[in-house]
Amino acid sequence: MVEGEMADAEHAISAGELSITASVTDGIHVLAAAGEIDHQTGDILAHALEVSGATRPRVVVDLGHVTFMDSSGINILITAHNTLTEAGGWLRLAQPRPAVRRVLYLVGIDAVIDCHETLTQALTA
Template sequence: MAEGEVAETEQATPAGELSVVASVTDGVHVLTAAGEIDHQTGDTLAQALDVSGAPRPRVVVDLGQVTFMDSSGINVLITAHRTLTEAGGWLRLARPGQSVQRVLRLVGIDAVIDCHETLHQALTD
């Protein structure tokens, strides 16, 4: 690398950790997750998905920076989907990476929870 050049890295969080950044776009709660969703970090996502008290809560989880998800993450998403649907709202998933999308397809979550290739699609469909 030439002097003065800076290498860009994609890693948003240290291995084994999960961060979730929450925002609201046109009344939709957008949760941008980065890192790994497993038995140690699943509670972080579950807490972020708790939008209790919001009328007809609509939530999109942007999975574009999630590098790993196991059955704990699947359980969190199923529970949130059920809770949000019972409250008259919905849950959508956006931008799952190849490894996460493979898990979603293997267990059939993509047939239960709307999955979209882009965040824009998840917000507008």
């Protein structure tokens, strides 16, 4: 979250090796993920990315504390991107660590989903 801004709502979800803290900043859903995103934990990310009922849903996934992501995570992000785009919204990724950034760039996610070095950049882009 940008320093000095208050979240409208915040709650944490965790499963196994992945935890997600969800908040809303200036109408943007921010999901701060920590741990590993793989076939065992991917459902928790997919569930957190469901922004039902929101008009033009805008979501930033903060990957700053994600240590590992496999193809399950990539598929979840692509599905969420498509769903949010169809609803008139968007998905952005923020501050992926080097190992996760490498996976994102190897599969070309950065050409499909906006990836930003910092959370502030993702929120204000």
